[in-house]
Amino acid sequence: MAMKLSTVRLLVADDVGIGKTIEGALIAREMLDRGEIQRMTVLCPPHLCEQWQRELAGRFHIHAVVVRSATAARLERDLPPGTSVFDANPFTVVSLDYIKSESRREAFQRFCPEFVIVDEAHTCTHGDHGRQQRYQLLKGLAEDVNRHMLLLTATPHSGDEDAFFNLLGLLRPDFKLLKELPPGARADLREDLSRHFVQRRRPDIAEWQDTSMFPDRKTAEITYRLTG
Numbered sequence: 001m002a003m004k005l006s007t008v009r010l011l012v013a014d015d016v017g018i019g020k021t022i023e024g025a026l027i028a029r030e031m032l033d034r035g036e037i038q039r040m041t042v043l044c045p046p047h048l049c050e051q052w053q054r055e056l057a058g059r060f061h062i063h064a065v066v067v068r069s070a071t072a073a074r075l076e077r078d079l080p081p082g083t084s085v086f087d088a089n090p091f092t093v094v095s096l097d098y099i100k101s102e103s104r105r106e107a108f109q110r111f112c113p114e115f116v117i118v119d120e121a122h123t124c125t126h127g128d129h130g131r132q133q134r135y136q137l138l139k140g141l142a143e144d145v146n147r148h149m150l151l152l153t154a155t156p157h158s159g160d161e162d163a164f165f166n167l168l169g170l171l172r173p174d175f176k177l178l179k180e181l182p183p184g185a186r187a188d189l190r191e192d193l194s195r196h197f198v199q200r201r202r203p204d205i206a207e208w209q210d211t212s213m214f215p216d217r218k219t220a221e222i223t224y225r226l227t228g
Contacts, residue, residue, distance in 0.1 A: 001198060002027045008148040009171045011121070013156040013199040020152040021055050024117045027150060029060045031115060037148065039090040039113035043138075045120050046095040052119065053093050068095035084111035096124065100133040109140045114147055121151035121170075125163035135166060142170045156199070171196045 002008045008027065012020050024042075031037045042052045042064070049066045056062040065075060067085055075085045084107070086092060092113070099108050118124060124134035141147060149170065157164040161179060168175035175193055178186055 001195065002150075003030065005195065007146055008115075008150060009142075009196050010149075011151045011153070011156060011167065011171055011197045013153055013197065015201050016154045018200060018202065018205060020154070021052070021119070022059070024119075024150050024152055025056055025060045025062070028115060028117065029062065031148065032062070037113070037115040039086070040115040040117070041086065041092045041094055041113045042117045042119060043094050043096050043099065044118075045123065046097050048119055049093050049095055056091070056093070062091050064091035064093045065089045066093050066095075068098040072098065086111040086113060096134050096137075100137050102133070105133070105137045105140065108137070112141055112147070115150075116141060116147060117150045117152065119152050121167060122153040122155050122158060122163070125160075125166040138170055168193065168197075 002010055008031070010027075012023055014020050014023070028037075028040050032040070040062070042056075044052055046068055049068060053064050053066055056064050065071070065085075067075060067089075072085065075089070079085065079088055086108070090113070094108075099105060118138060121138075123131060124138050125131060138149075142149060151167065151170060153167075156167060165176045165179045168178065172192070175189065175196075178189055178193070181189065
């Protein structure tokens with residue numbers, strides 16, 4: 001799906017544990033190997049930064065630096081004046097909480113790589129102040145029609161219609177119109193959306209995969225007594 005798009009804009013909404021991280025990195029690796037991109041960044045919640053760094057290095061030979069409050073000053077210390085961390089480091093994993101503030105957001109938009117993966121993308125839509133800041137960041141990045149963006153989330157729709165259509169609007173602004181259009185007028189736009197949106201449940205892939213990859217989970221409760 002990604003390679004059929006002139007500019008990659010995909011929302012991958014597969015179930016938890018199916019492999020959205022691997023899917024996203026596979027697309028990035030393919031684009032790098034084809035020479036279509038030279039730089040990439042992953043935007044994710046801070047607790048996922050190291051996990052992304054390990055996956056990219058261990059499985060895809062993409063050696064990214066983590067950019068967040070604890071590391072940014074060190075990364076910037078030795079840079080020539082006027083140079084961005086994102087110019088000096090072609091591969092980065094960036095904490096959404098670090099980059100979402102207005103001052104950092106504007107600087108990041110100027111130097112942002114041409115390929116962006118957004119993990120837990122549902123946390124970047126309509127909602128509280130923090131989510132609004134994240135949404136403004138992604139909205140600004142999406143305005144560059146040539147920027148490749150891959151949105152990953154296991155929960156694209158959490159019951160908030162505005163948040164869901166804001167997410168679709170990051171793929172293409174006119175997808176937000178699906179919220180207002182009468183059912184009979186949606187067919188063409190829904191067909192367009194199907195080229196940018198994939199959602200698979202475990203049963204969808206169990207059919208063609210070795211089922212031993214997905215063992216049945218068996219649960220049991222075990223009680224215990226706390227001693228002094």
